Amino acid sequence: MTSMAVAHPRLPSWTTVAPILAMIALALVWGRDIGPVVVGIVAVLLAAAVLSAVHHAEVVAHRVGEPYGSLVLAVSVTVIEVALIVTLMASGGPEVATLARDTVFAALMITTNGILGLSLLLASRRHGTxxxxxxxTGAALATALTLAVLSLVVPTxxxxxxxxxxxxxxxxxxxxSLVLYLLFVSTQAKTHRNFFLPVDAEGGLLELDHASPPSHRAAWWSFGLLLVALVAVVGLAKVxxxxLEAAVRAVGLPHAFVGVLIALLVLAPETLAAARAARRGRTQISLNLALGSAMASIGLTIPTIxxxxxxxxGPLHLGLGSLHMALLAVTAVVAIxxxxxxxxxxxxxxxxxxxxASYVFLAANP
Structure with a gap:
């Protein structure tokens, strides 16, 4: 009597299910008052959407190669971030005059200090240097700083x-801003592509991927799920x-700190993707994500606004105060x-x- 193996249908992976469930949850809770239990469920789905976004971004990056892969996540997150800013500004309120400035500056500090610092720390802890x-990296930093000064310092x-x-x-x-950003993208993706590829200790280019890249179908599927996950991340963050506002008021923090928290949530996929690349010794990919996101945040937000x-x-206050200009100046010197x-x-x-950490602390205690 022979036994026959029973073939079980392959279940979808959690990275496929999470973005879809997050979007369903977003559709169900959007515009409604939710209780503590639903808030907890939304928070779990938000975290799952962030993790799945990182996975699908890496699949797309593997297919298209660097530096295009880094651009996919940076531009995707920024486009949705811009949409969120415009939506919140359209809703009105006393804080909308500084909303664009606060959000862009938060994204700038998160990328140029938070993501960049974490990437360097992880890469150097494993590989020494x-x-x-x-x-x-120098070209990207120069472009990001120029955009920051033109858009956030000059208005003051x-x-x-x-x-x-x-x-x-x-x-x-x-x-x-738009011209500088498009010029940088052209430089990174076409004319000087090798400047943005990982290098070894002697400056030679590293081989990026040893595994076979995914198929066109798999890459397009991941790209679609990446967009779904990013929309869900931003939407659930808004929900x-x-x-967050109630919690901020309860502990006596300024209202502007809500923007910092939301920016941290929106940039979480890029942070995790950069950390993973840094642990594998691909420091350049991490820096491409960090500085590319900084430039996209300014170069796409300011023209849209x-x-x-x-x-x-109402007014549009873009100029930074003296405290934030001091932090920006120190960041520029240290980054150079x-x-x-x-x-x-x-x-x-x-x-x-x-x-x-100083920026986050001073945002909470100005």
Whole structure:
């Protein structure tokens, strides 16, 4: 009597199910008052959507190769982040005048200090010294700092009464930001692609992937699920924001700190993807994610807000205060000194993380 193996249908993986469940939850709770139990369920689905977004971003990156893979996650997150800013600004309220500024600056500090510092710390702890391509990283840093100064510092010193642009100034800043970002993308993806690929201690290019890349069908499927997961992350973060606002008020923190918390949630997929790349010794990929996200956050947000301001009522305060300008200046100096040698140790990673912690602390205790 012979036994026959019974073939069981293959169940979908959790990375496929999580984004779909998160979107279903988003549709069910959007615009409704939710209780503590539902808040907890939404938080779990939010975390699952973040983790699945990282997985699908890595699948797409493996298929298209670097540096295109790093651009996929950076641009996807930023586009949805911009949509969230415009949606919140359209809802009105006393805080919307500074919403774009607070969100963009939070994203800038998270990427240039939080993600960058964590990546350098993880890579150097395992390999002693983290090596990266200083040509490409330096170009990315210069572009990010230029965008930050044009969009977040200059408005404080214009002739207008508040920290805002005049109409023509805002148009110029929007065009300049978009041009710089598109020029950088062209440089990274076409004319100087090798500047943004991982390197070894001698500066030679590293082989990125040894496994066979996924099929076109698998890559497109992951790309679609990546977009679903990112929409779910931002949407569920917005659903959770009233709970965060209530918690912030309960502990006596300023309302602007809510923006920091939401920015941390939105940038969580990039943070996890950068950390994974750093642990594998792909420091350059981590830095591409960090600085690429910083540039996309400014280069796409400012032009979109400029267009949206035609319909949105109220002032648009983009200029930073003296405290945040001081943090930006220190970040610029430290980042330049980190990038110039093309290598970094735990010390540089720790310095950037302390700067990030200082920003978060001062956001809570201005």
């Amino acid at each position: 983290a090596h990266f391509n200083r040509d490409g 010193f214009t002739s207008t009464p508040g920290p805002e642009f005049t109409g023509p100034q805002l148009v110029f800043a929007a065009i300049a 959770e924001s009233p709970v 400029a267009v949206a301001s035609i319909w949105l009522e 000194l980190t990038v110039v040698p093309g290598r970094a140790t735990r010390l540089q990673g720790g310095v950037h993380l302390v700067l990030f």
